[in-house]
Amino acid sequence: MKPVRVRFAPSPTGALHIGGVRTALYNYLLARKHGGTMILRIEDTDQTRYVPGAEEYILDSLKWAGIAIDEGVGAGGPHAPYRQSERKEIYKKYALQLVDEGKAYYAFDTEEELEAMRTRLKNEASSTQQYGVATRMGMRNSLTLSANEVADKLSQGVPYVIRLRVPADQTIELNDLIRGNVSVHSSQIDDKVLMKSDGMPTYHLANVVDDYLMQISHVIRGEEWLPSAPLHVLLYQSFGWQESMPEFAHLPLLLKPDGNGKLSKRDADQMGFPIFPLNWKDPNTQELAKGFRESGYLPEALLNFLAFLGWNPGTEQELFNVAQLIEAFTIERIGKAGAKFDIHKAQWFNQQYLRAKSNKELSKYLLTSLGELGIDCEVDKAEKICQAMRDRITFPNDIFAQGKFFFYSPSVFDEQVVQKKWNAESITVLSAYRDELKKLETITAENAKITLDAVCAKLNIGVGKILPALRLAITGQGSGPDLMQTIEIIEPKEAAARLDFAIQNIAIKK
RNA sequence: GGCCCGUUCGUCUAGGGGUUAGGACAUCAGAUUUUCAUUCUGGUAACAGGGGUUCGAUUCCCCUACGGGCUACCA
Numbered sequence: 001m002k003p004v005r006v007r008f009a010p011s012p013t014g015a016l017h018i019g020g021v022r023t024a025l026y027n028y029l030l031a032r033k034h035g036g037t038m039i040l041r042i043e044d045t046d047q048t049r050y051v052p053g054a055e056e057y058i059l060d061s062l063k064w065a066g067i068a069i070d071e072g073v074g075a076g077g078p079h080a081p082y083r084q085s086e087r088k089e090i091y092k093k094y095a096l097q098l099v100d101e102g103k104a105y106y107a108f109d110t111e112e113e114l115e116a117m118r119t120r121l122k123n124e125a126s127s128t129q130q131y132g133v134a135t136r137m138g139m140r141n142s143l144t145l146s147a148n149e150v151a152d153k154l155s156q157g158v159p160y161v162i163r164l165r166v167p168a169d170q171t172i173e174l175n176d177l178i179r180g181n182v183s184v185h186s187s188q189i190d191d192k193v194l195m196k197s198d199g200m201p202t203y204h205l206a207n208v209v210d211d212y213l214m215q216i217s218h219v220i221r222g223e224e225w226l227p228s229a230p231l232h233v234l235l236y237q238s239f240g241w242q243e244s245m246p247e248f249a250h251l252p253l254l255l256k257p258d259g260n261g262k263l264s265k266r267d268a269d270q271m272g273f274p275i276f277p278l279n280w281k282d283p284n285t286q287e288l289a290k291g292f293r294e295s296g297y298l299p300e301a302l303l304n305f306l307a308f309l310g311w312n313p314g315t316e317q318e319l320f321n322v323a324q325l326i327e328a329f330t331i332e333r334i335g336k337a338g339a340k341f342d343i344h345k346a347q348w349f350n351q352q353y354l355r356a357k358s359n360k361e362l363s364k365y366l367l368t369s370l371g372e373l374g375i376d377c378e379v380d381k382a383e384k385i386c387q388a389m390r391d392r393i394t395f396p397n398d399i400f401a402q403g404k405f406f407f408y409s410p411s412v413f414d415e416q417v418v419q420k421k422w423n424a425e426s427i428t429v430l431s432a433y434r435d436e437l438k439k440l441e442t443i444t445a446e447n448a449k450i451t452l453d454a455v456c457a458k459l460n461i462g463v464g465k466i467l468p469a470l471r472l473a474i475t476g477q478g479s480g481p482d483l484m485q486t487i488e489i490i491e492p493k494e495a496a497a498r499l500d501f502a503i504q505n506i507a508i509k510k
Numbered sequence: 511g512g513c514c515c516g517u518u519c520g521u522c523u524a525g526g527g528g529u530u531a532g533g534a535c536a537u538c539a540g541a542u543u544u545u546c547a548u549u550c551u552g553g554u555a556a557c558a559g560g561g562g563u564u565c566g567a568u569u570c571c572c573c574u575a576c577g578g579g580c581u582a583c584c585a
Contacts, residue, residue, distance in 0.1 A: 011585050046584055111583085127512050130581080161583050179515070188513055188581095196583040203585050227514055227580040252516080253578070260577070305522095308534095312523060316533050335523080338578060342521050345535050391548040421545090464544030471545060479546030 004036025005217045007072070008062075009207070011043040012054035015280035015289060016061045018341075019222065019254040019263060022306040026251065027220050028067045029307070029329040036217070040072035041210060042083045045200045052283050061277040065299050066322060079214045084206050091201035094209050094239070095162045095194050099142075103238045104194055106160045107131075107141040108153055130190030133168050162195040164235065172230040177218075177249040177331045184230040192231055204228060208235040216246045220331070223338075224262075226250045249331050252310045253338040263341045265289060273343040277302075296395030297346065301353040305346045309339040319352055351394045362386035365396035375407055384489050388481035403481070406489060409498050410476025413506055417468055417478040422506055426469035429459055433470070434499035437492040445484035448492075452484075473502035 008024040010016060031038040040062070042055055059074050071077030081087055098104035109117075114131070117139065121129040136143060141163070142150045153160065170186040194205040201209070211219060229248055236245040254263045257271060268275035268289075278291035292302050304320055312335075313320070313328040320328060354362070363382035370377050385406050389399045432455045437443070443451070452470075456463045471483050474495060480486065487495045 009585090013585075043585065049584065107583095114583090122511090125511090128581085129512090159583090163583095182514075184514070190581085193583050198583080200583085202583070207585090222579095223515070224579055224585090230514090250515085255578075257521080262578080308522065310522090314524070316524080318522095318534060337516055339523090340521060342535070345522060348535055392546085462544065467545040469545095477546085481547075482543095483545075 002215075002217055004031055004034040005039065005215055006031050006036065006220060007039040007041050007211070007214065007216055008067075008069075009041040009043050009221075010058055011046065011049070012051060012058065013046075013049045014051050014054055014282070015276040015278075016058050017263075018275050018277065018292070018306070021061065021065060021067075021277055021302075022254065022309060023220065023222060023251060024062060024067050025065070025303060025306055026249075026311070026329075026331075026334070027218075029326050030218060030220065030331065031070070032326040033329055037070045038068065039077070039214060039216070040069040040074060040082065041214070042073045043203065043206065044083060044085045045196075045203065045206055047085070047198070047200065057278065057280060064293055065277060065303060084210065085200070087206070087210070088199060088201070090213070091205055091209055092195065092199065095201065095205060098164070098194070098238060099162060101238075102165070104162050104164050105142045106150060106154070107139065107163045107191075107193075108145075108158055108160050109140050113140065128188075128190075131163065132166055132190040133187060136163075136165075136191055159197040161193045161197050163191040164194055164231075164238070166191050166234065172233050174229050174233050174248060176226070176229070177247055178252075178334050178336060179226070179250060182226070182229070186234070189231050189234065204231055204235065208232050208239070211246055212236070212239070212241050212244060215244070218247045218249060218331075220249045220251065223250045223253050249334065251334065252336055254309060255338045255340045257341050257343070267341075271343070273346075296397050297350050298353045298396075301349040302346065304353070305349040308345075309341070310335050319349075347394050354393060354396065355390060359383040359386040359390065362390060362396070362399060366399045369397060369400040370407070377407070381406075381489060384485070388485045388489065392481065405475040405477070405480070406486070409494070409501065410474075413472055413476045413502070414478045417472045418506055421468040421472065423469075423508055425461065426466045427503055427508075429455060429461055429466045430470060430473060430499050431503060432459060434496045434503070437487075437496040437499070440492040443488055443492045445482065445488040448484040448487045470499075473499050473506075 006027040008020075008027050010020055010024075028038050030036065040059075042058075044050060044055075055073070062069060069075045071079070072082040084091075095104060099106065117131070117135060118129040121135070131139065138144075143165075145153075166189050167186050171183050172186060172189070173181060173183045176182055192204055193202050195201055210216075229250065233242075233245070236242050255261065256263050256267045258267075263275065265275050274290045274292045274295050274297075276289055276291050277293060279294045280289045280291065281287070282289070293299075300321060303322060303325070304318075307320065307325050307329075308318065311329070311333055314333055360383060363379060363386050366382050366386060367377060367379070370382075385403055386399060389403050392402065393399055433452055436451050436455060453463060456466065467483065468478065471477065471480060474483065474486060474490070490498075
């Protein structure tokens with residue numbers, strides 16, 4: 001078997017889509033599994049769509065995700081350059097070779113002429129409007145023009161493109177690793193432009209030439225490329241490279257959560273979840289799009305989630321770290337159908353990975369949040385807070401966001417709880433409890449409980465009955481982590497002060 | 511319109527000629543937690559439809575429907 005060499009080949013036209021991250025991941029997993037090489041190639045042959053910062057964004061995203069590049073842009077390698085715009089001359093040479101061999105030709109048609117051809121065919125109710133076998137002899141190209149005319153135009157600098165001369169009657173077969181045999185008749189393929197009038201190659205030419213020169217073993221890419229895959233096969237045949245043609249694997253698409261169509265940025269905006277790995281500020285509109293990183297997703301969790309969108313190991317295990325993914329991954333187990341993007345599942349994965357962390361690791365997140373706000377906190381206390389919060393969080397930021405009361409005494413109180421649980425009885429008990437707490441400098445959760453039990457027993461009231469009111473007074477909320485632990489963390493004096501404040505300020509509703 | 515690809519619980523999916531069609535997320539209920547969450551247990555819930563082939567089809571074949579992709583001098 002030839003060495004596994006795979007490439008991720010995005011074009012720098014904006015932020016990297018999450019589907020692109022999955023494609024990169026699958027390439028990466030295959031490379032790692034077989035001790036192969038992961039290549040990053042930047043496909044920037046469309047100069048009109050170039051977006052500043054996009055390439056750097058792609059690099060940063062992959063780095064954050066932990067998808068390491070062995071060769072290519074940012075890493076170098078024996079086939080440099082890896083940016084297609086810098087390989088212009090290479091493609092030209094190959095395009096010309098095809099022209100020389102009669103497998104491609106020059107075309108001088110203007111945009112208007114092409115448009116006229118298409119509308120004419122449309123009016124004739126022709127099933128296709130392509131530039132191909134049926135139409136090319138009616139156009140202005142080196143097949144219809146004399147050699148002299150062509151030479152004249154070329155020397156005069158008349159704009160031209162180079163088109164592939166697709167054979168008339170041939171069935172092109174392609175064995176896709178995911179979809180099996182796909183065959184297309186050559187009459188369905190038009191004489192695709194190989195080289196544009198600005199001298200740049202189109203995707204089709206550049207991709208085939210580069211994959212050949214870079215000795216790519218597997219082309220793993222999105223399903224949107226499936227229709228043009230037969231054209232690529234034709235190109236390999238035209239060059240006489242069929243022996244070293246890579247294997248193809250066309251990945252199912254990532255779909256909108258609510259059903260119809262490819263997942264897009266719009267969906268993400270509407271439903272409030274990210275679609276890009278990192279924050280992205282559009283350099284033209286200045287619009288900021290949220291990233292998974294900034295939204296609190298851990299890279300390992302995202303990768304695990306993404307890996308399972310379209311692939312599964314065939315076992316019932318779902319939590320896989322990257323090493324395990326590499327071990328378990330096979331192209332054969334990639335599914336065929338598109339997968340709807342369900343952010344709930346992503347959140348669940350995030351929760352799982354977050355919970356697997358130690359309190360010490362979690363406390364770093366908390367300390368960071370606090371540091372940004374200029375709040376001081378002992379490491380010990382931070383770890384205790386994390387212990388209290390760890391089972392209720394989905395994102396690192398939740399520790400602080402849902403545990404603000406560890407640092408601020410509440411000034412507003414949950415109305416519903418006030419309504420239902422705040423009454424004369426609770427004030428009596430809470431006052432007594434406050435008096436006990438006031439006597440102490442520190443208290444353990446255990447003793448806080450014992451003390452509360454004693455107070456309740458003395459007043460002859462069930463603990464469960466006043467717990468909600470106590471929580472309300474301490475945190476302002478109706479729910480939260482273990483209350484006794486909370487009192488231990490904020491310390492009895494502070495707890496007593498909060499009880500004081502609550503007793504004086506919360507009005508009894510009924 | 512043409513071409514290509516697809517279709518198992520709401521979602522991600524396992525399975526595959528004879529299964530009580532399995533798991534996970536979500537959801538619901540119960541238990542525990544004298545609060546909330548966690549945790550545990552249980553429940554609801556799927557083979558798009560029609561024809562074949564077959565003793566038997568969710569599984570294989572065909573058609574239809576539906577969904578998606580492509581149809582540029584974009585990738």
